[in-house]
Amino acid sequence: MESLNVALGARTYSILIGAGLLGSKRLLSGYFQSVHRVAIVSNVTVAPLYLPTLRTLMERLGITVSAETILPDGEIYKNWETLNMIFDALLVGRCERSTTLIALGGGVVGDMTGFAAACYQRGIPFIQIPTTLLAQVDSSVGGKTAINHPLGKNMIGAFYQPHLVLADTDVLKTLPDRELRAGLAEVIKYALIRDMAFLDWLETHLDALLNKDSAALEYAIYRSCQHKAEIVANDEQEHGERALLNLGHTFGHAIETGLGYGAWLHGEAVAAGILMAAELSADQGWLSRGDIARIEQLFVRIGLPVRGPAMPVDRYLELMWRDKKVQGGKMRLVLLKRLGEALIVDTATPTAISNAICARS
Amino acid sequence: MESLNVALGARTYSILIGAGLLGSKRLLSGYFQSVHRVAIVSNVTVAPLYLPTLRTLMERLGITVSAETILPDGEIYKNWETLNMIFDALLVGRCERSTTLIALGGGVVGDMTGFAAACYQRGIPFIQIPTTLLAQVDSSVGGKTAINHPLGKNMIGAFYQPHLVLADTDVLKTLPDRELRAGLAEVIKYALIRDMAFLDWLETHLDALLNKDSAALEYAIYRSCQHKAEIVANDEQEHGERALLNLGHTFGHAIETGLGYGAWLHGEAVAAGILMAAELSADQGWLSRGDIARIEQLFVRIGLPVRGPAMPVDRYLELMWRDKKVQGGKMRLVLLKRLGEALIVDTATPTAISNAICARS
Structure with missing residues (x-):
């Protein structure tokens, strides 16, 4: 496993990169010490593949999963209506300011989950688990979150840094070639x-x-x-x-x-x-x-x-x-x-x- | 005129309070030195009363007004659909990251305009011109911005500080007693x-x-x-x-x-x-x-x-x-x-x- 820090003072966070990360309680437990409740956001393509793995990891770490939202897949859904699915789930699951939001998916899931985390109750912690190469090398790191507007891409968003990024290279095995x-x-x-x-x-x-x-x-x-x-x-x-x-x-x-x-x-x-x-x-x-x-x-x-x-x-x-x-x-x-x-x-x-x-x- | 500072390091800003502020180029010009383009948000109740005054002030200060959005009036409109009217106007008016958004109205206009400023292109400057007592003493100061969700008030928002707050007590003359x-x-x-x-x-x-x-x-x-x-x-x-x-x-x-x-x-x-x-x-x-x-x-x-x-x-x-x-x-x-x-x-x-x-x- 490789690890890196994004140095932003009090908001400094780690990026962990390696094969089999999501299966390793040992490697991750130190990074989840302050996490007690989470809400997970994924999409219809990624959830069947990796949501069970993530649920198991949370269970082994003793973390409660208070809400799960499965979004439709694709850039055309990167809009307010889809974002609202996350807010609905968070509210129905009574998620609080201290609940951590986890993005499990590619760039669209990460951008929307990050923006939801930035806005829900004016900001809750979030973790990126990028499942595409694009998200692992770019969109999951750096805190740019956004949704699209019919008149322009990523026009509505926030700079909002994750608390942790987990890039498990094993998940790329199921990534479509394109x-x-x-x-x-x-x-x-x-x-x-x-x-x-x-x-x-x-x-x-x-x-x-x-x-x-x-x-x-x-x-x-x-x-x-x-x-x-x-x-x-x-x-x-x-x-x-x-x-x-x-x-x-x-x-x-x-x-x-x-x-x-x-x-x-x-x-x-x-x-x-x-x-x-x-x-x-x-x-x-x-x-x-x-x-x-x-x-x-x-x-x-x-x-x-x-x-x-x-x-x-x-x-x-x-x-x-x-x-x-x-x-x-x-x-x-x-x-x-x-x-x-x-x-x-x-x-x-x-x-x-x-x-x-x-x-x- | 009274003035106060909200001390937040690099994001410190002033609150100016007094009668006739909006008519006084002399008192305000120093505060608008770095403002070149603005977009104004108001509502159907306030705009007929004070938008002409604000337009005149901008003209006298040599500031271009690139967009104007007149929202419906009332807490029930403090939602995504109304917020989107602001984004539409900003995009159609080709407003940039350096355009300053001005909220001219009560708490609802201020909360929505502030949240729009927090999100548009991931954050643009904004100025609060509160026109109700409630907004002047509370909601325009402190950077809490938000819209409502059907399941909870102010659930979706951001901490995003204004660059300036102008509380002109003269505008309270037209404020309904209630x-x-x-x-x-x-x-x-x-x-x-x-x-x-x-x-x-x-x-x-x-x-x-x-x-x-x-x-x-x-x-x-x-x-x-x-x-x-x-x-x-x-x-x-x-x-x-x-x-x-x-x-x-x-x-x-x-x-x-x-x-x-x-x-x-x-x-x-x-x-x-x-x-x-x-x-x-x-x-x-x-x-x-x-x-x-x-x-x-x-x-x-x-x-x-x-x-x-x-x-x-x-x-x-x-x-x-x-x-x-x-x-x-x-x-x-x-x-x-x-x-x-x-x-x-x-x-x-x-x-x-x-x-x-x-x-x-």
């Missing part, structure tokens, strides 16, 4: 924005990752979480450096919103978005065609999209303008100065942005 | 929990307050906000002392939820709740019948209820168990050790609680 591949887009993102050595490692170990080799997965998750933890500790509320984690995301969100939530997986949209950002970076004279080809080749090996869907460019732009990264009427985009180094730019011209979209859609 | 009277219940609450001298002052100046005498109102609001600011600075998230502000509120929330939101005004329910808490305090041997009579007499002079509605006691208890103050399966109630001193008790027996309710319903 989701594993989508999750790798976010792993590659860390390499592209700040870690060339990791990019080299990923190119070398990609087959092992695609074959769900435990050691390779553990390392990739650990390294990704290390980057995320460092960035979040420096800039929790995204006033600066944290925005670098959004490489490809402004383009990606436009794809997700434009196609309707759930048509493309988040990681798929981000992959296409990263290549759009790379094209724009090349236009600024920073990346070479060879650099772009290197990213593209990785995505091709993984089976990720290397172009966005054929929406009109104006539609892309309209959706991008609604993004949270717009500031002072300027669109702020994460670009690559070189492979392994990202920066935030608000000077890209509309024409240059359009050209980058056209080149990749 | 609302002024309800607001006085919260003013009396401060006296009962921590300020005997203020209780004496209130008994002496009650007629001036009921006649909307500007100087009397300014003093009562200032003194109330002083208490609130001090308590919030010590205990922002209600881990201890802040809970004392809930005197009468657990009983009061049961009344509000039991009758359906809006049937009784919040201050009216709190008045009846304070007397229930007083009865229970007498049962513990702390208050004398004379003390209770003194509170009752103040409420009678104001025209506030001195009994709760005739709901079955079991219904009161059921609703009280859902309150946020329940902890570790114990009901925590604020009682009075004596007039001017409150304490939190979790040892009152169900029988004693029932008796207190029966005595006052």
Whole structure:
């Protein structure tokens, strides 16, 4: 097992990564000492697979489960109506301010459960048990919680940190291939924005990752979480450096919103978005065609999209303008100065942005 | 003009109290220096009276108004659907993370606008301009924001502090008498929990307050906000002392939820709740019948209820168990050790609680 801390003063918390974590009372009991009552949130896909394991773990730790909510599965349900299912269960189960909410599932379950924890009685503790690669390397760490609004993704939410993150690599064995591949887009993102050595490692170990080799997965998750933890500790509320984690995301969100939530997986949209950002970076004279080809080749090996869907460019732009990264009427985009180094730019011209979209859609 | 600070480190903010504040560019310009764009939220009752004044003020301060949302009026609208009207307006108006949200209205507008500010893009600045006495002395200060859930009042919300509170006593001139009277219940609450001298002052100046005498109102609001600011600075998230502000509120929330939101005004329910808490305090041997009579007499002079509605006691208890103050399966109630001193008790027996309710319903 690997462990990491997200250093946030009194709100510092641990990320535990390893095979078989959820079955190990011994490894976990120290982390659950102050937990007496929990409410669990999962979804229809994950619950049949891992809810019994989690229930058993709670029983062995002497923890009461006061409520369980099984959400429908999918990004299209990441809305207020579904969130309200959690509130209903918490209220019917008489959950209190001291009840800990546990998210057992992928990014959607984690985002909604975290937001529910932030809002229920103005804030209760919560624990993330991410069951997708994407959630393990990205969304479960760092306290960004949210639901979608018909006019924009993740528009309604809170910065609210979990008390603990448990990433059991064993659960990835049942993860559909398409989701594993989508999750790798976010792993590659860390390499592209700040870690060339990791990019080299990923190119070398990609087959092992695609074959769900435990050691390779553990390392990739650990390294990704290390980057995320460092960035979040420096800039929790995204006033600066944290925005670098959004490489490809402004383009990606436009794809997700434009196609309707759930048509493309988040990681798929981000992959296409990263290549759009790379094209724009090349236009600024920073990346070479060879650099772009290197990213593209990785995505091709993984089976990720290397172009966005054929929406009109104006539609892309309209959706991008609604993004949270717009500031002072300027669109702020994460670009690559070189492979392994990202920066935030608000000077890209509309024409240059359009050209980058056209080149990749 | 009086001014006060709520001391919360980097999130410290000012409360300005006085007649004619909203018309005074001179007094306010220093406080709006970093504000460039705002979105205003008000309701159908308040907007016709004061939205033009606020628009003029913004214009004179050189601030752009990017969105306006006029909510329906009343506690029954303090729900997700209404909250979503604010999000819609913010998104359509392309409001950004740096846009400041302004609440112009009473407690419901303030609570919803504050919660919208806490959630929109995971948090944007907001300013409270309370237009009821209740909001000026209580709900606009301290960062408690929330909406109601069918199963409980203020169940979904956030601790999220405003950047500024502007309490213009002139706006109380148009406040319906019933609302002024309800607001006085919260003013009396401060006296009962921590300020005997203020209780004496209130008994002496009650007629001036009921006649909307500007100087009397300014003093009562200032003194109330002083208490609130001090308590919030010590205990922002209600881990201890802040809970004392809930005197009468657990009983009061049961009344509000039991009758359906809006049937009784919040201050009216709190008045009846304070007397229930007083009865229970007498049962513990702390208050004398004379003390209770003194509170009752103040409420009678104001025209506030001195009994709760005739709901079955079991219904009161059921609703009280859902309150946020329940902890570790114990009901925590604020009682009075004596007039001017409150304490939190979790040892009152169900029988004693029932008796207190029966005595006052």
